[in-house]
Amino acid sequence: MTTSTPASLSLLLQNLSLDENQSHEEVLRHANNILKSSSDPQTIRTRVVALIKLERYDEAVKSIEQAGSSGLGFEHAYCLYKLGDLKGALEISIDKVETERRQRALKHLHAQAQYRAENFESATAIYEELSALPPLVDNEGYDLRVNLGASEAQLSFVGKDGLRPKKRATAEDLQQYESAFNAACISIARGDLNAGLMLLRTSKKLCSSMEGVSEEDIQTELAPLIAQEIYALIKLGKLEEAAALYKSSDILETSDEAVKLISSANCYLTSQTPNPHVGLRVFEALKSYPQGSQKPFTFQSEILDRNTTILNLQAGKETAAIASAKALKAKNPNDYTISSVVAAIELQTADSSSAKSIAKTLKDAAVGRKLGSTTDIGISLINAQNYLKEDNVTSAVAVIETLLKELENEPEKRxxxxxxxxxxxxxxxxxxxxxxxxxxxxxxxxxxxxxxxxxxxxxxxxxxxxxxxxxxxxxxxxxxxxxxxxxxxxxxxxxxxxxxxxxxxxxxxxxxxxxLSTLLKDINVNALLDSGVAAPPVKKRPLDAASKPQIKPRKKRKIRLPKGGIDPNKKPDPERWLPLRDRSTYKPKGRKDKKKAKDLTQGGPVTDKDGDTEMIGGNAVTKVAPSQSAASKNKGKKKGGKRK
Structure with a gap:
């Protein structure tokens, strides 16, 4: 083995600097020649950087590990991050980095690793910490603002931004397409779809008008913006417009596999009558999810898996749907939205209409098909919701209380x-x-x-x-x-x-x-005063008032008074409560009516058919003895008895 003299080593080190015509391959070759005879730290660093530039991250990691603690903490973390080893990248401590500049660079890398690991709260905290410090390099402030906006958007999508201030898009956000895109994502995640759509279109205009960027790079940058616009249009119910945008764009030509996958899956839903068999073929073609930095987030991939299960159910493939639901439940036991898919599978053929019968069907399915515990949180919530639809709050509470007793030994679920x-x-x-x-x-x-x-x-x-x-x-x-x-x-x-x-x-x-002036600046006080105060209804309306027939209220009869009014000195008629014909002042009209009235007058004489009379209704009643003819008739009758 030949040894290099100091003069030759110095000459080789001079060749490590790049000029206009030198490639990273040449730098790597020179570095390898030096390291054959010397373990110069600067040469090792140069070799690692050249390997990173050539995207040969495995070789760079091996070179760093062979060199030991040589101040290459940032390079080591970067290579692990690019290889998808996020945990390894986060384990490299900032204390292993010497200068303040490199420590700050490692913090940036840790924030990005936390973002890809879906620890959006940690990523947001790091970016906020870095934003509070003065920038060390050009454009660092803008990069921090864009990355912080992306982290806040993801926090909104996963529903973990409850305590964070509700930011609105500022004029500064509308100057660059990245910041406008993040503002649009935050609006869409919080349900403000129209504002999000407007910001997305502004972002697309800014991206398309970039100078000094090739058309291919512009199309790559536009792909996620178009995918998000398609999603917003679908959520707004503008399916035809979403389908037209998907067909007119070159989104399938992008190199971002995650964007291609999600936009294709969403555009299947733009059909007015989607065919589940066609949907399954679409999902089968996109079955292999991209990995690395283009891998979809967990909340995205789980939705895609759930959609596949539902498509199997709609296509009549019940066995495949059950198998897919079991796999999803085993993969993520705490995802209780899968319970609704299981419930749909079981209730598809079951003759269950009432909440009680549905609860029994789902309980039998949990035992028979071994779909999990009979006290599944998702199933219990479905049963409680069904009882609430029947206005049976007591049974809904009983279902949830039964669930709570079963979860007493599992506090993370309880x-x-x-x-x-x-x-x-x-x-x-x-x-x-x-x-x-x-x-x-x-x-x-x-x-x-x-x-x-x-x-x-x-x-x-x-x-x-x-x-x-x-x-x-x-x-x-x-x-x-x-x-x-x-x-x-x-x-x-x-x-x-x-x-x-x-x-x-x-x-x-x-x-x-x-x-208060900031909180009230968008409130029109005069309009509120003109509209008045809304009064609550006097009577509580029933929940299903629309389904019940409307009964007209019975009219109250008007009180009729004498024309001249009531004289307080005049005594009322004591016979006013008697029917008219029973009053003493009653005078029937005509002869027949007079004769009839004479026979019916209470307290007057009554004449029988034999001409005898008696007083009815008086103080004494005179009874007339029966005639002899009647007595003789009765005398001749024999007393009846039993026949022997």
Whole structure:
């Protein structure tokens, strides 16, 4: 083995700098020649950088590991990140990096790794920390703003932005297409589809008008924007417009496999009468999900898998649908949306109409098909919802309480925020506010004992205890809002902290609240005053008032009074309650009526057919003895008896 002299080593090191005509391959070749005779740290770094430029990350990692601790922490983390080893990239400590500049670069990399690992809260926290520091390089502030916006958009899509301020797109966001795209994604995730669509189209115009960028690169950048626009149009029900956009764009020509997969899957839904067999072929063609940095997020891939299960069910492939549902349940036991798919499979052929019969069918299916526990959270929520549709709140509460007893030994499921919210809501619906408050307090106690407490549960508990007049409840509310403010100083937690503490002790925190003028700037006070105050209905309308026949109210009869009014000095007629014909003043008309009235007059003489009379209705009644003829007739009769 030949050894290099200092003069030859110096000459080789000079060749490590790139000029206009030199490639990374040449730099790598020179570095390899030097490392044959010397382990110069700068040469090792140059070789690693050249391998990274050539996207040979495996060789770069081996070279770093062979060199040991040579100050290549950032390069090592970057290679692991590009290879998809996010955990390994995050394990490389910032302390292993020497200079402040490289430490900051590693923080950027950690934030990106947290983003790809779907730890969006951690990524957002790192980007906010970096944004608070002065930038070290050009355009770093813009990159931080774009990446922070992307992290906040993903937080909104997964529903973890409850305590974060609801940002609106600013004029600065509309200057670059990346920031406008992130603002559009946040609006779409929060349900403001029209605003999101407008921002997406603005972003597309900005992207298409970029200068100094090739047409191929512009089409690559436009692909995710078009995919998101298709999604927004579908959500708005504009299926024909979404299908036309999909066909007119070159989105299938993009190199981003995740965008191609999701847009193709969504565009299958644009058909007015989608054929499930065609849908299955589309999903089969896109079955192999892309990996690495183009891999869809978990919440996206799970939706695609669920859609495949539903397509199997719609196509009549019940066995395939059941197998797919079981696989999804085994893959993610806490995804209770799969329970609705299982319920649809079981109820497709079952003769179940009432909530009670549906509950029995689903319970038998859980046992017979071995689809999981009979106290599945998703199935229980379906049964409770069915009872609520029948206005049977008591049975709905009974279903949920049975579930809670079964989950007593599984606190991570028992105190899920969504389940806690359902329980508290049902108790409130029954008027059992004490039980609802106790449920929130117990949930808050559990979450505060964990390393990652759920802010939504703590916020709901603190808000409920603020309304109590009990000093202990108010003290606990203060403690909850203190922890919330320490971990997430968002406007809601700041407002709760101030509300639970004496205001005179915190002028600085009161100054952090949003001014009333800002909160009210979009409210038209004059229009509100002109519209008046809405009064609540006098009577509570039934839930199914539209289905019941409307019964007209019975008219009240008007009270008729004499024309001249009522004379207080005149005594009322004592016979006014008697029928007209029974009054003493009654005078029938005509001879026949007079004769008839004479015979029917109460208290007058009554003449029988023999001409005898007696007084009816008087003080004494004179009875006429029966005639002899009648007595003789009766005398001749024999007393009846039994025949012998």
């Amino acid at each position: 105190w899920l925020p969504g389940l806690v919210g359902v329980v508290a809501g049902l108790y409130t619906l029954q008027g059992r506010k004490t039980k609802a408050k106790a449920e929130l307090e117990n949930a808050s106690a559990y979450w505060r004992s964990t390393t990652n407490p759920d802010p939504a549960v703590l916020l709901a508990t603190g808000s409920a205890q603020l309304n109590s007049s009990n000093p202990q409840d108010q003290s606990m509310a203060a403690s909850i809002f203190e922890s919330l403010f320490a971990s997430n100083p968002a406007p809601l937690s700041n407002a709760g902290y101030i509300a639970s503490h004496p205001a005179e002790d915190m002028p600085s925190k009161i100054a952090q609240l949003t001014p």
